[in-house]
Amino acid sequence: MRAGEDTIYALSSGQGRAAIALVRLSGSASAEVARGLCGDLPRPRRAVLRALNDPDGGGVIDRAMVIWLPGPHTFSGEDMLELHVHGGPAVVAALFRALRHFPGLRPAERGEFTRRAVENGRMGLVDAEGLADLIAADTEAQRKQALRQASGGLDEIYEGWRNQLLALLAHLEAHIDFVDEEGVPLEVAADVRARSSALAREISSFLTDNRVGERLREGLTVVIAGPPNAGKSSLLNRLARREVAIVSDRPGTTRDLIEVHLDLGGYPVVLVDTAGLREAAADEIEDEGMRRARKRAGEAALVIWVTSPDADGRPEAPFDSALLRVVNKSDLIPGENVLDAISISAKTGSGLDALVEALTARVQALFAETQERPLLTRERHRVALSKCCDHLLAAAATPADELVAEDLRRAAWYLGKLVGRIDIEDILGQIFSEFCIGK
Numbered sequence: 379m380r381a382g383e384d385t386i387y388a389l390s391s392g393q394g395r396a397a398i399a400l401v402r403l404s405g406s407a408s409a410e411v412a413r414g415l416c417g418d419l420p421r422p423r424r425a426v427l428r429a430l431n432d433p434d435g436g437g438v439i440d441r442a443m444v445i446w447l448p449g450p451h452t453f454s455g456e457d458m459l460e461l462h463v464h465g466g467p468a469v470v471a472a473l474f475r476a477l478r479h480f481p482g483l484r485p486a487e488r489g490e491f492t493r494r495a496v497e498n499g500r501m502g503l504v505d506a507e508g509l510a511d512l513i514a515a516d517t518e519a520q521r522k523q524a525l526r527q528a529s530g531g532l533d534e535i536y537e538g539w540r541n542q543l544l545a546l547l548a549h550l551e552a553h554i555d556f557v558d559e560e561g562v563p564l565e566v567a568a569d570v571r572a573r574s575s576a577l578a579r580e581i582s583s584f585l586t587d588n589r590v591g592e593r594l595r596e597g598l599t600v601v602i603a604g605p606p607n608a609g610k611s612s613l614l615n616r617l618a619r620r621e622v623a624i625v626s627d628r629p630g631t632t633r634d635l636i637e638v639h640l641d642l643g644g645y646p647v648v649l650v651d652t653a654g655l656r657e658a659a660a661d662e663i664e665d666e667g668m669r670r671a672r673k674r675a676g677e678a679a680l681v682i683w684v685t686s687p688d689a690d691g692r693p694e695a696p697f698d699s700a701l702l703r704v705v706n707k708s709d710l711i712p713g714e715n716v717l718d719a720i721s722i723s724a725k726t727g728s729g730l731d732a733l734v735e736a737l738t739a740r741v742q743a744l745f746a747e748t749q750e751r752p753l754l755t756r757e758r759h760r761v762a763l764s765k766c767c768d769h770l771l772a773a774a775a776t777p778a779d780e781l782v783a784e785d786l787r788r789a790a791w792y793l794g795k796l797v798g799r800i801d802i803e804d805i806l807g808q809i810f811s812e813f814c815i816g817k
């Protein structure tokens with residue numbers, strides 16, 4: 379536990395009126411606050427009913443369930459106090475006023491309880507990110523992935539790689555520093571190089587996951603594109619079940635990108651409506667709209683390419699993203715079925731179930747890998763792992779033994795940064811534990 383820090387407090391349950399509100403404290407003044415409010419320090423880790431008294435003589439604030447949690451075996455690693463009061467805004471306000479009377483107390487900053495948990499070694503950095511994602515999760519698939527990460531699934535993988543790397547480095551350094559002037563024996567050097575490139579292969583296979591994890595965190599982008607007036611905005615409104623985009627019979631109505639967030643079979647999707655694509659734009663605003671539409675569609679995981687019988691012919695998509703072809707306005711030409719497209723009417727709603735079904739299947743296929751293993755969900759992880767990989771490959775390729783060690787050290791540094799533990803002591807610790815130097 380780190381001394382000299384403020385004791386922090388916060389409303390940990392949601393804002394607004396509720397049956398119960400949970401106010402949490404963390405820090406060395408927690409015991410003092412418990413005594414001040416309740417008159418005594420309750421037994422550790424027991425829920426007890428107490429009248430909370432205003433230390434300034436204002437009488438009873440509320441009757442509350444109080445839990446006193448002495449550190450270090452707590453969420454934050456510090457002494458903690460939980461006050462479950464009645465969830466009226468005035469109760470919480472009165473309690474906060476009372477808390478301000480205790481010295482060394484201040485309101486917590488964002489994520490500060492978890493930050494202290496990480497600083498006190500109660501939780502890894504990667505686990506903490508998972509916890510943040512769990513609280514932010516909107517869909518089932520996001521919840522599952524975040525829980526896997528918060529429960530240590532990802533951290534375990536990274537730590538495993540880091541330990542392999544530190545062992546490799548220890549192995550090499552012991553030979554460089556302590557054997558003889560001739561340097562590292564040939565077979566040791568060859569072994570270290572082979573193991574470096576094997577580890578690089580393992581990490582890069584983890585990296586080439588099609589960004590499924592990041593998509594799961596941020597949502598998979600599905601773009602609706604097609605010629606003007608095909609009914610793209612009408613389709614967006616149908617799928618979103620509200621009037622998000624303006625619909626009109628004038629071609630070139632939509633200019634900006636319009637985004638809505640959907641939950642498709644448990645997977646998060648960002649659905650984007652775009653300006654209709656045609657040869658000649660009416661003005662430079664429409665032109666800019668079309669440029670944005672092409673760019674976004676070109677980057678999308680999937681494009682719903684919408685045409686209609688009243689559009690000019692059946693234009694082809696001017697980008698090579700994966701397509702789901704849709705012909706809209708089936709009500710105009712009843713009975714017509716287009717071979718490789720789903721026929722719908724955004725006006726009557728016919729064919730929409732089939733479209734949602736096909737869309738869900740495509741989205742599920744794009745997320746197919748998510749069931750088994752934890753995924754890479756953040757750019758921060760991707761960058762650190764690619765750097766690590768680069769140095770491992772460099773280590774495997776360089777002819778000079780000293781440089782191999784340097785590259786391995788850099789590779790380990792990136793993994794250390796990733797899991798929030800960069801410490802040269804670790805490498806020394808490994809050396810001494812593995813090789814019994816100094817005997």
Ligand SMILES: Nc1nc2c(ncn2[C@@H]2O[C@H](COP(=O)(O)OP(=O)(O)OP(=O)(O)O)[C@@H](O)[C@H]2O)c(=O)[nH]1
Nearest residue numbers: 606607608609610611612626630631632654724725
């Ligand atoms: N009959 C019929 N009309 C439709 C259908 N879907 C849309 N429309 C009409 O087609 C016109 C164009 O619809 P929008 O949804 O604005 O078309 P858009 O593709 O977004 O057009 P831009 O934004 O200009 O590219 C409107 O008058 C809609 O009411 C449909 O299924 N059947």
Ligand SMILES: [Mg+2]
Nearest residue numbers: 610611631632
């Ligand atoms: Mg539109």
